[in-house]
Amino acid sequence: MPKAMPKSDTPFMSDSDVVDRVLEHVAAGTTDRGTQTWHEPVQNYQSETRLAQELALFKSLPTAFCPSIALAKAGDYIARTAAGTPLIIVRGYDGKVRAFKNACRHRGAELAAGKGCAGAFVCPYHGWSYGLDGALLGIPHEDGFPDIDKLANGLVEVAAIETKGLVFVCQSESGLDLQDSFDEANRDEDSLDFLNGIPNVLAPDQIIFDENEIIVEANWKLHLESFLEGYHIKATHKETFFPFGYDNLNVIEFNGPHARVTFPFQRITQLADVAPEDREVSDKLTYLNHMFPNVILAELSHHRTLGILEPLGTKRTRITTFHMTKSEAVADRDAAIATAARDLDFVNGTGQAEDIAMVNGIQRGLNSGANDAFTFGQFEPAIVHFHQQLAERLQTREDIQE
Ligand code: FES
Numbered sequence: 001m002p003k004a005m006p007k008s009d010t011p012f013m014s015d016s017d018v019v020d021r022v023l024e025h026v027a028a029g030t031t032d033r034g035t036q037t038w039h040e041p042v043q044n045y046q047s048e049t050r051l052a053q054e055l056a057l058f059k060s061l062p063t064a065f066c067p068s069i070a071l072a073k074a075g076d077y078i079a080r081t082a083a084g085t086p087l088i089i090v091r092g093y094d095g096k097v098r099a100f101k102n103a104c105r106h107r108g109a110e111l112a113a114g115k116g117c118a119g120a121f122v123c124p125y126h127g128w129s130y131g132l133d134g135a136l137l138g139i140p141h142e143d144g145f146p147d148i149d150k151l152a153n154g155l156v157e158v159a160a161i162e163t164k165g166l167v168f169v170c171q172s173e174s175g176l177d178l179q180d181s182f183d184e185a186n187r188d189e190d191s192l193d194f195l196n197g198i199p200n201v202l203a204p205d206q207i208i209f210d211e212n213e214i215i216v217e218a219n220w221k222l223h224l225e226s227f228l229e230g231y232h233i234k235a236t237h238k239e240t241f242f243p244f245g246y247d248n249l250n251v252i253e254f255n256g257p258h259a260r261v262t263f264p265f266q267r268i269t270q271l272a273d274v275a276p277e278d279r280e281v282s283d284k285l286t287y288l289n290h291m292f293p294n295v296i297l298a299e300l301s302h303h304r305t306l307g308i309l310e311p312l313g314t315k316r317t318r319i320t321t322f323h324m325t326k327s328e329a330v331a332d333r334d335a336a337i338a339t340a341a342r343d344l345d346f347v348n349g350t351g352q353a354e355d356i357a358m359v360n361g362i363q364r365g366l367n368s369g370a371n372d373a374f375t376f377g378q379f380e381p382a383i384v385h386f387h388q389q390l391a392e393r394l395q396t397r398e399d400i401q402e
């Protein structure tokens, strides 16, 4: 018998309560809705200053960098920018994940690119070498550096926090304190408010069956917004998602700055007569978790997708995506991957391209002067919440004001 799937552990409503709320909406022809309209100035998608402030905010927060299982064994590393900073994230021989600035302490060369598995990082320029813990190990012709303090010239560390099946990085000055408090045996997770709002839905035994990186020519917030409402399902996805789902029917929940948007399939009505404890929702709805500010984690029928939006400019975004099976804890690993891949094909082959086309069109029209501001109404409350949180957090950070 396959092992039962672990139940999602989230700060949001139970699956059964979500089903009840969806069924009420189906019967009444309603949806969760907000109470206010939000006007977001178009300038906020175009301004270099605003982007610099947003990136400073990214650096101050723990932001998801990759799934834990992307760094399964000692030496596994990923080199990529986060909020513009080139980083290497690597699992050490002690099992701990660490993050370092990807810059040699000699003359700053990049030490690694992409991903791989290494026993040490050897600089490609002159060969200085560093351990997985960042320590400077070797300097070719070391007698040419008679004054160097090797202990003081290890790689520059930033905080890496592994929790909830994810590795987060935090580039603020207090980030390393946060990392230390998290390392303690009796860590007080309550003190880590920000991370507490993030759902725990990734099992340690999941398989990454696909990962990719694309660059899109649009502001990162335009992409994010495309995930956060179901008001566009009928108009944008008429032949793709709409025949299986609903137009403008979502359950929308918040936890701190984070949010979860539920997109039900029509077959969810099959659960009306199923006892709450027996309701299996995995192929009846999609949970779209927004981890503030720039990460989404989608729980789909047969797979999980982590998507990280990295702004590369006001009109350029890199989207790094990890697609995972739900769990490896099934009888047939190959079958689990095949099922997950079919699931992914459905999403990628259809709806995603429609969303990206829509977002790219918005970006092309931004400079037209047609709009001074975009209007988000009562059916787009997760976007309103996001902009509110972003505006509040930028305002309270004097260090990143103009
Ligand atoms: S820059 Fe790395 S060894 Fe010189």
Ligand SMILES: [Fe+2]
Binding pocket: 226, 232, 236, 237, 351, 355
């Ligand atoms: Fe969409």
